[in-house]
Amino acid sequence: MDILNIPIDIIKRYKASKAEKELLAFAIGIKCLYSNSVLTDVTPYKVMKLFHVSHDKAKRLINGALNDSFLFSVKGGSFLANTFKSKEIKRSIGRTPFIYTSDYCYKLNKKEYSIRMLVHELNCIMLLCAVNSIDRDNFPQSNGKPKQKRCALTKDLTLRKLGNISGSSKSTAHRLMNEMFRNGVISKTRAHGEMVIHTVNANTVEEWRKRTGRKHFIYNPKDGSGWIVIPCSYSICDRGTTEKYKHVIYNHKKRVESSNLKVSKHPVYENPFDNPINAAYL
Incomplete structure (x- = not known):
């Protein structure tokens, strides 16, 4: 099955509102349907039929694409979903340094999606990315020592x-996490209370705050103790889901050779529609 690499930074950029997520979903949907990323003869009816949206939403998606030059290039009645690849030049550190471009990506299986399905996928991708970051922090190195650089904030x-991570409400985040738990994608522990101060007084509170950096706790007037709530903890159960998150180096030798491509054969076009492959569909 064909795979589309979606940079996590792109999702972060378009997570602020449902309308922005739907516009990103529109670009992803085009890439999933067409290998050249071009949707020709764009009309509201065609968008309705391909992505299972209402007429009003189809018009909003078209207008959004016309005004978003980062995601789309438009010429005539054709929309090109621009590449998601980062153009930032990076330099490796090591004995044989090299220049490269890369992104931390989610590998999405290409198939026919509705806009609603893709927005759901984008929310889950961000939620699972947060869980995956914690899992990687908790995974020890070969020498048994924990990793020095943290993946999770x-x-x-x-x-x-x-909710903040996925750009959704708390209720939506709760529903999606429960859905993934029921489907066996993640495991979770229940939220629970933990006593942190046996006897609350000025000295014990000051000592606890210095030691933990926390400011707030719950006071139990029955025994004078202090408590905090430990939220649910999550972990990814499905190894296949973890493998979908990868740091992709676009010009890595093995990646280029596996695609049977050479950089010299693919000049960079200032206008994407100058590329004869795309121009053929105009």
Whole structure:
């Protein structure tokens, strides 16, 4: 099955609103349907039929594409979904340094998607990315020592944080996490309380805050103790899901050879429609 590499940074860029996610989903959907990433003879009816949306939403997607030069190049009645590949030049560190371009990507199976399905996928991709980052932090190196560089910004994945990560509401994040738990994609532990201060007084509170950096706790007036809530913890169960998150080096020798491509055969076109492959579909 063909795979589309979707950079996580692209999803972060378009996660602020449902309309932006749908526009990104429109570009992804075109790439999944057409190997040259070109949708020809664009009309609201065609977009409705291909992506299973209403007439009004089809018009909004078309207007959004016309005004987003980052995701789309438009000429006549044809829309080209631009490449997602990063153009940032990076330099490796080592004995044989080399220049490369890369992205941390999610590998999406190419097939026919509706816009709704793709928005759902984008939300799940970001949620699983956060869980995967924690899993990688917890995975020890071969010498038994933990990794020095952290992948996750936080270990406490509260519903609020999950919502912020995916660009969705807490209720949506909760529903999606429960859905993936039921489907066996992730495992989770229940949220629970933990006593952190046996006897609350000025000294114990100051000591606890210095030691943990936390400011808030829950006071139990019955026994004078202090508690915090440990949120649910998650882990990815399905190895195949973990393997979908990869750091892709676009000009890596093995990648280029496996595609039987040579950089010299593929000049960079300032206008994508100058490429004869795309121009043939105009």
